[in-house]
Every structure is written in C-alpha cells, then in structure tokens.
Amino acid sequence: MSHPILDVAGLTVRYPGAAQPAVRGVSFQLGRERLGIVGESGSGKSTVGRALMRLLPGAEVSAERMRFEEVDLTAATERQMLKIRGARMSMILQDPKFSLNPIRRCGLQIEEAYRTHVRSSRAEARARALAMLEAVQIRDPERVYDLYPHEVSGGMGQRVMIAMMLLTDPDLVIADEPTSALDVTVRLQVLKILDDLVREKGIGLIMISHDLNLVRNFCDRVLIMYAGRVVETLAARDLDRAQHPYTRGLLAAQPRIGGKRAPLPVLQREAAWNEDREEMA
C-alpha cells in the first residue's frame, strides 16, 4: 500500500455534552480496496464515516493525521470540502426512505450530484443520470427518472442512491449500512451492483455494517470497533482466526445453518476492552 487513498491516525470525536468520546483514537489506512468497519450500534462506526466527510456539525473532531489523497482533512476549509464531497468522496446512506428528498423526482436528485460539480447542460446531466440508472440495473430508467421517492421500492431507492453517489466517479465511497433497511431478498442484489461498480471503477470502499457475514463476503479487510475504538484489524478471510475476545464473541453469536441447536452464546463484555492501549492498526 504505497499510496493510500486515506490515511487516518488518532481520530477522536466527541459530541457536545457527552461524557465519553464517541470515537477514540481510531487509526487506519485505505488503498484501492474494500474495507469493512464492523461493530454494534453505538460503537462509533457511523461517526467515523461522517467525520471523514467532515459532516459532524457541533461535534469536536481531532486527529493526529487525516489525509485524503493529497488533502489534509483536518485543515481543509469548508470551501475545499465542498469540492471534495460528492465529487471525490461520497457516502451511501442507510435508508432510501429517509435519505432521498421526498418532494423531488429521483432523476433530478441524481442529476444534482453531477451538476453541482461539473458545469454541464441540463440535457447532458440528464443523459448521464439515465446512463447511471442503467448501470445500477434499473430496467426502465426514463420512468424511474420521473418518479418521486415514495413511488419506488426500497431496493430501487437504494440503487438510485448508489447511482447518485457514483455518478461523479469518486475515489472513495463510504457505504453506511447500505442494505440494512432493505428486504433480505434484495440485499445481495444491491450489494452486488455496488460491488461490481466499485471494482470496475477502482473506487476505495468503506463498508460500515453490523453484519459480519456481509462484510466477510464483500470486503478485503475488516476493522472491528467496540465502544469507539478499533479493537482488531484483520483480512476478511482470516476472520475465523480473530484474536480479540470481542470479535470471537461476535462470531460465536452468529447463527449457522446446520450448526448446533443450542442457544447462541451471549456476548460477554469485559471492562478491559474499554481501557486505553496502543493501537496497532
């Protein structure tokens, strides 16, 4: 990994009024690969994603180092960030029911991402958006273009979201629980579409999820977060050889087809996991 897209060291985020920082000293690097961040709710994994986009108004963000390609994210001005967000770094949010503007047609919302960054005619932006809708395997792009978000299904809404976020050919995409709001039946399909596009365009992907199996199948590397810190980093294929008791607990708590019928073990937590220790990311 000679030239990482993203290089983060000692990222700490504290929300106003909170006793404990939501994220504590998180460090990692990202190349042109797919990185999974896994943890339970409240572990700070979503906060990491938003801190990278610098979209945490009010929260206190500090880091020893937070570089995105040649840009120092800790020092970048809001004006610089506007050029980066949506153009070079974008984010896929969880639930299209809430993350799409309810009163604008899907097509216009997709276009907007393009028109914000590229000087272009209406027709050109429209053509781009339609092509992108096709790329996310929507069969009738012209029709979907004119639909309002409440008129499309969850799976289609999330594909609209993907189209919107990949339209500008970013270098990094953060997918924040991209499929957890979807029906189980369309999850894989949507993930496959995202995965294909990411590989094809050579985009760095951060997949934030609470689903170990999903991350194992779609990522190269996995970061395990617990209570605001990274407790373990491993290659996805080595997940079974995890060292940290928390990761092992998570793995043990997964139901398996054909496994034992005994009750799944309850995750035992230890106070020691919260204590400070040197990060070895």
Added chain:
Amino acid sequence: MTDTSRARPAPRRRPRPGLIAARNILVYLAKAPTSAFGLLVLALLILAAVFAPLLATHDPYAQNLTTTLQPPGAAHFFGTDELGRDIYSRLLFGARITLTIIFLVTIVVGPIGLLVGTVAGYFGGRTDTVLMRVTDIFLSFPSLILSMAFVAALGPSLNNAIIAISLTAWPPIARLARAETMIFRQADYIAAARLQGASNARIIWRSIVPMCLPSVLIRLTLNMATVILTAAGLGFLGLGAQPPLPEWGAMIATGRRYMIDSWWLVTFPGLAILSVSLAFNLLGDGLRDALDPKQMTRR
C-alpha cells in the same frame, strides 16, 4: 420485628412526585433568561395587585381638575390623565383587574374544557362527534370577534367581557383534553377500574381528569397572553370594563383623544399590557421546552 413501625414514616418524608416535578420545572424555567423574565414580571404583577393600596401614591379614582394632563414627574410618576387622576396608581389598581380576568377565565375555561374534552374522548362515537363539531364551530371564529358578538349580546361590562372570553377560550382546552383522554382510555388501570364496577363519571373524575390536568394547565398558561390581549382589546373598544374602572385597555381608549400632546396617557398602560402578555408568552415558551421530552433528553 420486621419494622413496620420504622418503615412507615419513610414514604411520608418523601415529597409527592408532583411537587418534585413542579420544582424541577420551576428550576428549569428560572435558568433560561427569557422564561425567568416572564416569571419575574408575573411576580411583580401579583405583588402590584396585592399591595396596590400601599404602593399607590394617589387614589386611583380621585379627580383633580387643577392637575390634568401633567407629564411624568416627581409628583406623578407616570403623569396624570385628562381628569387629573394619577396614572401610576391607576395602573397598580388595573393590575387587580387583569389578575381578576386571568383568575376567572382560568376557573371557568379549565373545567368546561376538561368536561367537554374528557367526556368526548372517553365515550367516543357519537358523543365525541357531536361535542367536537360544537368545538369546531367555536374554533371557526377568531376569538376576539366571537367575544365581541357575545359582549354585544350580553351588554358591555367587565363581567360580560370575562364571560365572553371564557366562552371563546374553552375549545382549544377541550381539544387537548380529548386527545389526552383518548390515550389514557386504553390504559389497563382504566379497564381495572371499570371491572371493579366504577361508574363512568367516577372513572372520568378520579382517573382521567387528574391525568389531563398538567397539560391543560400548561395550555391555559399559553393561552393567557391571548386572553389578556382580547380583554384589553374589548376594553379598548368600549366593550369591556367601563370607566372609571382603571382597566388598561380602557385607559388607552380614553387616552387616545389626548395622545398627540400627552403621550404618557397611552404609553404606560400599553407597556403594562405588553409586558404582562409578553411574560405569559415567554413563560409558555419556556414551559413548552421544559415539558417537551424531546428537548429534555437532547441535552
């Protein structure tokens, strides 16, 4: 000894939870500068009303035709009116009228609104439809205009103004009480009371009304600013308190003729109305924040 004797005093020493909540709310209100200002003004209003005879420098009704339209000064803090009456003293006694209006409207509107709302919400069905239709009809007028119509029918006087305001102020309370009742109606303890053979009237009175009371009281506070402005408006139009009563709105109405040369005649009563209704608005705003669970948990 499994100390029944020692255990008994303990719950008695604990203050009632309602009181704790009231104190917490008060503390919260006093901490926010705007609602603290509201509390302060209302405290001043009550003090002024109670101690009006002590604080007044003159008899509010005493006319003195040798000192008419005196500008504010040492002898008359806020000047005198066209009949030589001391405006400062009249304002103090006017506070009593304002408090009377507030008090009477509250004790009329609260029970009416509660009764209509809880009955409609508890019985539902046709009772609900009829009562809510009546409420809607009252709500389809601006309150001042409906009050004007009532006063016109009853004849202008302070008492009739209070009745008219009460007649127009109960519908929002009824709406609120109904909404609350609809929630409580489903509760298990209501079903338990019914199984024990309690009558409907008893259930409403003993189990539902107490639950609705806090939100109704808050709503009454919020509406009090409107009540005061409506009362002052009626007084101004000559439909409320009649001269020589020192009602603030009526004082402005009589002062209007001398306004160009004697600004103090209208300015001070107006400021009095403004500060009291502002106080209620600020307090209501603070109460809304204090009691909004979303706001409280956010920080």
Added chain:
Amino acid sequence: MSGGTWSWQRVAGQGGSVFVTLFGLLILTFVIGRIMPVDPVRAIVGEDATREVYEAAYLRLGLDKPMWQQFLFYLRDVATLDFGTSIRTGQPVLDDVKRVLPATIELATFAIVFGAGVGVPLGVLAAVHKDRWPDHLIRVFSLMGHSMPIFWTGMIGLLVFYAGLGWVGGSGRMSQFYIGLVPERTNFLLIDSALAGQWDVFCSAINHILLPASLLGYSSSAYITRMTRSFMLDQLNQEYITTARVKGLSRRQTIWRHAFGNIRVQLVTIVALAYGALLEGAVLIETVFAWPGFGQYLTSNLLIGDMNAVMTCVLIVGLIFITLNLISDLLYRIFDPRTR
C-alpha cells in the same frame, strides 16, 4: 395509494363536514342574535313609535312565531342572501359589507405579504441557528409582536412615524383631499386609482396603508416565524439533508433548495390560516387608523346595537375562516406529491 387520498368520497366527506360546521355557525349567530338585550323592533321603528306600528313590525319580523320557525325564517333569509337592513346606514347590510370588505382585504393582503416576508426568513434563520443568539433574538422579536396590543402599537406608530417623523400618511385610506375623487369600481382603492390612472391617489393610498399593514403584519409574523422554525427544524434533522451535503451542496443550498422546498406546502397552509387570524387584528387597527373597513363597520354597529349588521358580519367572518381552512387543506393536497 394516490387514489385513496384524492378520491371523490373524501371530497364529499369534507363537504359534508363543512356543511355541518356551517349549519352550526348559523345556529350560533341565531342564538347570539336572540339573546341580544336590544329590542329588534324598537331598533327598527324608533323610540317614539305608536303601539300599532310597533305591533305591525313585531308581526312582520315573525317574533310571535315559535323559535324553530324563526330559525327557519333566518335560514331562508341567509339562503336568499337577505341579511336585512342596517339601521345605521339605512342600506341593505350586504351592500354595506360589499363596500367595506375590500378595504379590509386590501389591508390584510398587504399585512400578510409583510408578515410572511418577515416571518418566513426569520423562522428559517432561527432554525438554522437553533439555540444560538440569532435564535434567541428572533424568538424575543417575534414574541414581542405576538404580545403587543395591536391597537396600542398602532397609536404609538402614528405618534412616531406620522406625527413625529412624518414618514407615512395618517388615518384613513388616503388623504382627505382625494376622498370621493376616485371612481368606485372594485372598491379596492389601489386597483381603482390605478385603473383611473390617478397615480397621486395611488401613492397617497400606499402611503396610508404602509403603517397599519406593517404593524398588522408584524403581529402575524410571530405565528409564521414560530411555525416556520419548527417546520425547518423537523426538516433539518432529516437524513436527506445529509444526502444533500454529501453530494457537495453548501449549507445555504441545502437549506434553501432542499429543506425549504420541503416546508413550502406547510407554509402555504400556515399563511392561509394567518390570513384569517389577521381579521381579528384588523378590527382593532381599523378603529385606530379610522380605516373604513369591515372591522370598523362591525365595531360601530356593535356599539349602537345594530343586530342585523353585527350578526351578518360575524357570520361572514366565520365563512371566511371556514373557506380559508378549506383552501389551505386543498393546497396541501394539490402541492404535496405524497398526497397526490
């Protein structure tokens, strides 16, 4: 989904409930009219009429009939738009109302433009800066407008801006000098004077409407500001706002293009309701500014106990209110894609 909310059944249901409210309105005005202490016969025939004249008028008004029959007569009168004659002006009440209502509508329209023009941006600003000093400042400013006795503010306004600074015209719709010069076509002074090409009258009218309308607008802006703020806060917490920011839109673009776009429908309904509430302030401010409008007509008839005129006015206010409610409801349905 789209068929359910916009079906004829629903429209019919709503029409039915409007009808019931209307009927209740009529009962209410009828009852208030009946308990009036003023003797309606005396009011018509005068204090020194002979007994025969009095009796004749008594029978003509149908006061000997039972209550329900009298109510039916009332319904018939209303249905045929016969509201009787005003004692004060000696003209049919309906003609009077047609003459005075435009003055009030003119005033209220200016006021609502001002109120929304100030209230909406302030509400957005307050929401964006929630719990910081602009929010507190705006809250106090709008609560002030909400707490001011409008008749008093009107007087102070006259004292300062007319008597003191001479920036605006004084009482009335135009200078005394111009009264009677404008041919009455619509009774909207601004329209009439413009149609007649009398631009000096037009300017005078503008000059006179500015102060009462802005004060009235200020008092209604409080409500508009508060509602705008809470609508905006709801929207700003939505996830699609994050989406817009992720796309690279600036805060300002996000706020106005996305969040504000989503509250427009709600705002229209709020402004429609605020417009109705303006009538209340209009009654008071018209008295202060000697504005020959609906409010003044109502007040002066009330003070002399002209029952016909008063009850007609109250009925009309009720009708306007119901209509505005209905319109705001319809606008919501029409403009929100989710309810289409």
